[in-house]
Amino acid sequence: VFNFAAGPATLPENVLLRAQSELYNWRGSGMSVMEMSHRGKEFLSIIQKAESDLRTLLAIPPEYSVLFLQGGATTQFAAIPLNLVSSDDTADYIVTGSWGDKAFKEAQKFCKPKVIWSGKSEKYTKIPSFHDLDQNPDAGFLHICANETIHGVEFKDYPTPKNKNGILIADMSSNFCSKPVDVSKFGVIYAGAQKNVGPSGVTIVIIRKDLIGNAQGVTPVMLDYKIHDENNSLYNTPPCYGIYMCGLVFEDLLEQGGLKEVEKKNKRKGELLYNAIDESNGFYRCPVDKSVRSLMNVPFTLEKSELEAEFIKEAAKEKMVQLKGHRSVGGMRASIYNAMPLAGVEKLVAFMKDFQARHA
Numbered sequence: 597v598f599n600f601a602a603g604p605a606t607l608p609e610n611v612l613l614r615a616q617s618e619l620y621n622w623r624g625s626g627m628s629v630m631e632m633s634h635r636g637k638e639f640l641s642i643i644q645k646a647e648s649d650l651r652t653l654l655a656i657p658p659e660y661s662v663l664f665l666q667g668g669a670t671t672q673f674a675a676i677p678l679n680l681v682s683s684d685d686t687a688d689y690i691v692t693g694s695w696g697d698k699a700f701k702e703a704q705k706f707c708k709p710k711v712i713w714s715g716k717s718e719k720y721t722k723i724p725s726f727h728d729l730d731q732n733p734d735a736g737f738l739h740i741c742a743n744e745t746i747h748g749v750e751f752k753d754y755p756t757p758k759n760k761n762g763i764l765i766a767d768m769s770s771n772f773c774s775k776p777v778d779v780s781k782f783g784v785i786y787a788g789a790q791k792n793v794g795p796s797g798v799t800i801v802i803i804r805k806d807l808i809g810n811a812q813g814v815t816p817v818m819l820d821y822k823i824h825d826e827n828n829s830l831y832n833t834p835p836c837y838g839i840y841m842c843g844l845v846f847e848d849l850l851e852q853g854g855l856k857e858v859e860k861k862n863k864r865k866g867e868l869l870y871n872a873i874d875e876s877n878g879f880y881r882c883p884v885d886k887s888v889r890s891l892m893n894v895p896f897t898l899e900k901s902e903l904e905a906e907f908i909k910e911a912a913k914e915k916m917v918q919l920k921g922h923r924s925v926g927g928m929r930a931s932i933y934n935a936m937p938l939a940g941v942e943k944l945v946a947f948m949k950d951f952q953a954r955h956a
């Protein structure tokens with residue numbers, strides 16, 4: 597089966613088989629990773645290796661901390677303003693889709709954020725031109741969603757923050773580790789693991805160390821970066837098994853040759869699928885501006901929308917599942933994260949051509 601789900605999503609088969617082989621007895625310890633104390637030497641070696649491999653993959657500079665947290669990216673929507681600004685401060689949000697919008701709305705509870713650009717009136721199909729952005733020099737940070745999972749809009753480059761502290765923050769949940777990123781451009785990068793790097797339940801935060809330690813007084817202990825940083829993500833019981841799985845994925849990405857190689861594969865898959873859509877004479881349509889189409893989530897519709905349910909049903913019969921678009925936008929969405937093999941996209945494209953030939 598080729599699984600095109602948006603997350604939780606398909607994971608590399610070799611990673612799952614490795615986890616299976618270690619399930620009852622992790623490397624001769626006599627314990628499953630699920631049974632280990634998070635303070636024992638076995639788990640400490642797992643979390644330290646996961647962090648060190650992630651640092652290698654993304655070339656994370658030493659002045660950044662890596663935190664393995666819980667609560668999903670949704671919890672970070674609150675943690676970001678709580679840790680970085682006071683309740684009277686303002687912050688700039690660029691809203692290029694539903695997730696950026698949710699981040700902004702949550703921030704309204706903890707500071708005075710402002711949307712400086714929204715793609716809503718154009719149905720979230722664009723990224724703004726950075727020159728035209730009206731950034732507030734007094735803002736505490738500039739927030740973006742690097743890849744909008746529902747709308748399929750991806751930043752290919754990043755705006756220079758022009759706020760007082762020069763801080764750019766990115767929700768990278770759905771394109772984390774899909775390509776190299778210059779971490780030094782960001783104050784904070786955060787991502788739920790469940791698309792590209794593991795199961796749900798782990799949220800990764802990469803934060804510049806000098807931004808830690810200024811949380812608002814009301815910040816719950818579980819949302820305070822300082823607490824997690826001082827305790828190496830072990831203040832309370834972390835999502836141990838999920839962190840272990842992320843570690844296996846990081847090892848696999850390194851074995852593939854790192855993120856440059858991973859990006860090449862992702863570009864090839866994306867090109868194949870977008871070309872199939874664009875060369876269908878309008879039978880299939882992708883509304884997103886060509887220059888900012890996501891390499892991870894490919895939304896498309898059928899000119900004859902009444903055929904969409906049939907498309908999804910027939911694809912499932914051919915063992916291509918989870919192609920239904922998000923309930924808020926309809927149509928189809930093929931999520932083609934790192935772990936989706938080229939063969940999966942080739943099969944989908946062949947099916948699309950055959951479906952068109954039968955229904956055009």
Ligand code: PLP
Nearest residue numbers: 668669670695745767769770788
């Ligand atoms: N941000 C983006 C870009 C997402 O795709 C998602 C979930 O799909 C979220 C945030 C919310 O993540 P979580 O469900 O882990 O809280």
